[in-house]
Amino acid sequence: IIYAAKNFEDVRCKYICPPYKENSGHIYNKNIFQKECDCLHVVEPMPVQGPDVEAYCLLCECKYKERSSVTIKVTIIISLSILGLLLQYMVYLTLVEPTPKRRLFGHSQLIQSDDDIGDHQPFANEHHVLARSRSRANVLSKVEYAQQRWKLQVQEQRKSVFDRHVVLS
Amino acid sequence: MDFLEEPIPGVGTYDDFNTIDWVREKSRDRDRHREITNKSKESTWALIHSVSDAFSGWLLMLLIGLLSGSLAGLIDISAHWMTDLKEGICTGGFWFNHEHCCWNSDHVTFEERDKCPEWNSWSQLIISTDEGAFAYIVNYFMYVLWALLFAFLAVSLVKVFAPYACGSGIPEIKTILSGFIIRGYLGKWTLVIKTITLVLAVSSGLSLGKEGPLVHVACCCGNILCHCFNKYRKNEAKRREVLSAAAAAGVSVAFGAPIGGVLFSLEEVSYYFPLKTLWRSFFAALVAAFTLRSINPFGNSRLVLFYVEFHTPWHLFELVPFILLGIFGGLWGALFIRTNIAWCRKRKTTQLGKYPVIEVLVVTAITAILAFPNEYTRMSTSELISELFNDCGLLDSSKLCDYENRFNTSKGGELPDRPAGVGVYSAMWQLALTLILKIVITIFTFGMKIPSGLFIPSMAVGAIAGRLLGVGMEQLAYYHQEWTIFNSWCSQGADCITPGLYAMVGAAACLGGVTRMTVSLVVIMFELTGGLEYIVPLMAAAMTSKWVADALGREGIYDAHIRLNGYPFLEAKEEFAHKTLAMDVMKPRRNDPLLTVLTQDSMTVEDVETIISETTYSGFPVVVSRESQRLVGFVLRRDLIISIENARKKQDGVVSTSIIYFTEHSPPLPPYTPPTLKLRNILDLSPFTVTDLTPMEIVVDIFRKLGLRQCLVTHNGRLLGIITKKDVLKHIAQMANQDPDSILFN
Numbered sequence: 001i002i003y004a005a006k007n008f009e010d011v012r013c014k015y016i017c018p019p020y021k022e023n024s025g026h027i028y029n030k031n032i033f034q035k036e037c038d039c040l041h042v043v044e045p046m047p048v049q050g051p052d053v054e055a056y057c058l059l060c061e062c063k064y065k066e067r068s069s070v071t072i073k074v075t076i077i078i079s080l081s082i083l084g085l086l087l088q089y090m091v092y093l094t095l096v097e098p099t100p101k102r103r104l105f106g107h108s109q110l111i112q113s114d115d116d117i118g119d120h121q122p123f124a125n126e127h128h129v130l131a132r133s134r135s136r137a138n139v140l141s142k143v144e145y146a147q148q149r150w151k152l153q154v155q156e157q158r159k160s161v162f163d164r165h166v167v168l169s
Numbered sequence: 170m171d172f173l174e175e176p177i178p179g180v181g182t183y184d185d186f187n188t189i190d191w192v193r194e195k196s197r198d199r200d201r202h203r204e205i206t207n208k209s210k211e212s213t214w215a216l217i218h219s220v221s222d223a224f225s226g227w228l229l230m231l232l233i234g235l236l237s238g239s240l241a242g243l244i245d246i247s248a249h250w251m252t253d254l255k256e257g258i259c260t261g262g263f264w265f266n267h268e269h270c271c272w273n274s275d276h277v278t279f280e281e282r283d284k285c286p287e288w289n290s291w292s293q294l295i296i297s298t299d300e301g302a303f304a305y306i307v308n309y310f311m312y313v314l315w316a317l318l319f320a321f322l323a324v325s326l327v328k329v330f331a332p333y334a335c336g337s338g339i340p341e342i343k344t345i346l347s348g349f350i351i352r353g354y355l356g357k358w359t360l361v362i363k364t365i366t367l368v369l370a371v372s373s374g375l376s377l378g379k380e381g382p383l384v385h386v387a388c389c390c391g392n393i394l395c396h397c398f399n400k401y402r403k404n405e406a407k408r409r410e411v412l413s414a415a416a417a418a419g420v421s422v423a424f425g426a427p428i429g430g431v432l433f434s435l436e437e438v439s440y441y442f443p444l445k446t447l448w449r450s451f452f453a454a455l456v457a458a459f460t461l462r463s464i465n466p467f468g469n470s471r472l473v474l475f476y477v478e479f480h481t482p483w484h485l486f487e488l489v490p491f492i493l494l495g496i497f498g499g500l501w502g503a504l505f506i507r508t509n510i511a512w513c514r515k516r517k518t519t520q521l522g523k524y525p526v527i528e529v530l531v532v533t534a535i536t537a538i539l540a541f542p543n544e545y546t547r548m549s550t551s552e553l554i555s556e557l558f559n560d561c562g563l564l565d566s567s568k569l570c571d572y573e574n575r576f577n578t579s580k581g582g583e584l585p586d587r588p589a590g591v592g593v594y595s596a597m598w599q600l601a602l603t604l605i606l607k608i609v610i611t612i613f614t615f616g617m618k619i620p621s622g623l624f625i626p627s628m629a630v631g632a633i634a635g636r637l638l639g640v641g642m643e644q645l646a647y648y649h650q651e652w653t654i655f656n657s658w659c660s661q662g663a664d665c666i667t668p669g670l671y672a673m674v675g676a677a678a679c680l681g682g683v684t685r686m687t688v689s690l691v692v693i694m695f696e697l698t699g700g701l702e703y704i705v706p707l708m709a710a711a712m713t714s715k716w717v718a719d720a721l722g723r724e725g726i727y728d729a730h731i732r733l734n735g736y737p738f739l740e741a742k743e744e745f746a747h748k749t750l751a752m753d754v755m756k757p758r759r760n761d762p763l764l765t766v767l768t769q770d771s772m773t774v775e776d777v778e779t780i781i782s783e784t785t786y787s788g789f790p791v792v793v794s795r796e797s798q799r800l801v802g803f804v805l806r807r808d809l810i811i812s813i814e815n816a817r818k819k820q821d822g823v824v825s826t827s828i829i830y831f832t833e834h835s836p837p838l839p840p841y842t843p844p845t846l847k848l849r850n851i852l853d854l855s856p857f858t859v860t861d862l863t864p865m866e867i868v869v870d871i872f873r874k875l876g877l878r879q880c881l882v883t884h885n886g887r888l889l890g891i892i893t894k895k896d897v898l899k900h901i902a903q904m905a906n907q908d909p910d911s912i913l914f915n
Contacts, residue, residue: 075246086361167351
């Protein structure tokens with residue numbers, strides 16, 4: 001019977017057999033599904049004969065294991081790529097463009113928007129006013145604007161956490 | 170001129186680092202719900218809208234569960250892999266860790282169950298051999314190097330991208346759930362950075378866990394997903410209900426314990442927990458656990474690495490050692506809290522706080538250098554706990570299970586108590602050293618500028634102590650079977666003492682001593698074991714440790730950190746037992762200038778703007794007139810600023826000499842005066858008031874139960890003063906002889 005090759009490598013039946021009479025301890029592995037995971041199918045070649053077989057099999061410990069190697073591979077590659085991207089962005093930020101450009105903000109009125117995901121709003125500056133809606137049609141300049149605003153916010157966060165030790169001592 | 174009735178964007182929102190007004194948020198939600206219900210009778214579209222509004226909560230819970238479960242799976246698999254990266258790499262696919270690399274190998278022998286040719290340690294890769302002193306040194310060096318690299322990456326990412334991602338997160342989430350606003354704390358950058366740096370921090374071998382940060386990650390998911398639904402985006406009180414449920418989902422994926430997660434959210438994290446939230450939290454926790462189970466990070470559909478599968482019974486006389494473990498847990502908890510807070514205070518106030526990156530690197534270096542020689546510190550803490558919880562079977566090959574098998578028959582799976590072999594004795598020594606190292610190093614690790622949790626280190630400390638005691642008891646039972654205690658309960662050749670159970674009870678005791686969890690702890694532990702047999706020992710140990718720890722120090726670790734940071738968190742569990750009155754606490758005090766009030770229809774725009782710029786109060790009472798001081802309502806500073814700015818821009822004719830009125834109709838004015846500005850819609854017409862002779866116990870109770878920001882004080886019907894939440898907190902601190910100036914924020 002040919003099983004689907006889907007996760008053939010990902011199922012394993014393991015028998016751990018202790019030392020018995022003259023035989024030393026041995027581990028038997030086989031990639032078969034749970035239905036066939038029993039002593040006679042897995043322990044090959046059987047080291048004992050005849051009536052000893054049953055006694056030997058009772059001593060052995062059986063473990064059936066399943067995993068998904070595809071999930072593991074995909075997850076690790078995703079994490080490593082995210083980490084790689086973040087590292088590249090970090091290098092870019094620290095070396096190429098360390099300080100945010102305050103000139104984009106005029107006389108640096110801090111901005112508040114209704115739909116903030118929560119990344120906005122630096123530390124308690126009480127003279128907040130509504131956003132001066134800059135209607136820039138250019139997508140690139142919008143992105144740059146958002147990035148500069150984000151950098152200012154991270155700077156404020158950094159000040160409260162690392163410098164003034166106000167939050168998260 | 171009549172003011173437009175539409176709400177101006179920005180009115181009703183809050184400044185950063187301010188407290189929300191629970192009463193206002195709840196009543197706004199009720200208004201919204203009433204409006205939708207009334208409109209639903211008009212058209213089918215409105216009916217569909219009302220049904221979808223009711224279901225939006227459940228859909229949101231589903232999404233939160235899915236996202237938290239997936240992120241937890243990602244974190245588990247990546248951390249598992251990266252931890253083993255310090256020791257070697259798999260040539261049959263670099264994405265496999267040690268266990269998975271040798272999973273399919275046919276070359277694993279009975280004696281050496283960990284070795285297989287596909288897994289190469291670093292010395293094998295660099296100098297092509299694994300034996301000898303030089304190979305040991307190469308392995309040691311690579312271990313320390315990887316640990317330092319991971320820690321450095323973690324702290325740099327935190328510093329550059331999301332400084333809010335450091336620490337455990339639970340004290341801040343407690344404060345946020347009690348009504349405080351910290352913008353950015355639950356944002357998308359914090360989520361991404363916390364996930365990635367958590368993996369790095371755990372992999373670097375530091376003595377920290379990932380359960381607390383997982384709660385933060387789950388709450389970030391909750392907050393981000395709230396923005397898809399109007400109902401939750403605009404209302405801070407409803408959002409906090411969602412965050413409570415998300416916290417439950419976080420603990421559920423951390424421990425594989427959905428019920429424990431809900432109880433943890435109820436007991437430790439949430440402030441207001443209505444019954445509706447209970448049911449929804451359970452749903453979110455279940456969905457998260459189910460998602461994690463289908464990702465299957467540990468194989469065999471288990472959610473936690475240290476799942477326990479034995480069911481051997483325990484005996485009544487064992488309650489004595491369990492209570493001893495409880496006392497140990499309580500003592501350790503109190504000691505840890507005191508030393509950790511002292512160290513964190515040092516970090517806050519002295520030069521130590523100026524070098525976070527160097528601090529992380531130094532602590533990592535010390536941990537790695539001291540951890541490598543001892544195999545029990547070299548392995549990850551979760552694996553250590555898993556091994557300690559494990560009940561030794563006949564075929565276990567670990568050092569801890571090296572018993573001498575001096576029996577003739579083995580019936581079923583039951584093994585009698587056996588004398589310890591050489592391996593067990595050497596394991597005991599190593600475990601004792603591990604215990605000391607973990608106790609000392611965790612004090613310095615928790616609170617550094619990387620994501621760090623303390624559930625796993627506390628459980629490790631407790632598990633080691635428990636296992637040591639358990640093995641001791643087991644050997645005592647074996648060598649002294651003639652003693653009456655053992656004679657009456659343990660029959661000859663039976664499995665009397667299970668050291669794995671002692672490890673579990675010890676872990677519960679230490680965790681309870683540090684966090685002061687009660688019910689949620691027992692439920693989490695019993696969900697970990699999958700059975701009700703051990704509830705009584707767990708409860709005994711948890712209660713003993715809580716009593717001992719409470720006798721030595723009032724607060725758990727999270728409350729202690731809240732107090733250290735000065736967050737405005739009004740403790741809901743403690744009684745206020747002093748006989749002060751409202752007039753002792755209210756502002757203005759006897760020698761201060763009079764209360765700053767606005768009149769209902771006699772102030773100009775310029776007057777109001779002057780008051781706003783000269784003072785820093787977050788709100789002003791509105792009175793009928795200065796002579797009568799009869800109260801009309803309360804208006805918030807932020808709403809005033811936004812409304813006046815808006816009026817100046819959008820309404821024509823409003824100038825500095827325009828009169829502002831809060832009444833229904835404009836006051837009678839002489840002709841040729843500029844148009845008036847009506848601000849009645851930002852006025853809260855039902856502010857809470859107490860008389861000046863109200864006892865402070867009642868005032869504190871009102872603040873707690875209703876979630877107020879401020880409360881006005883009247884005398885004979887006239888407005889006398891104001892009590893804010895900050896004043897209440899300062900008063901409580903003063904009465905408890907703490908430093909009232911330590912309460913920061915507004």
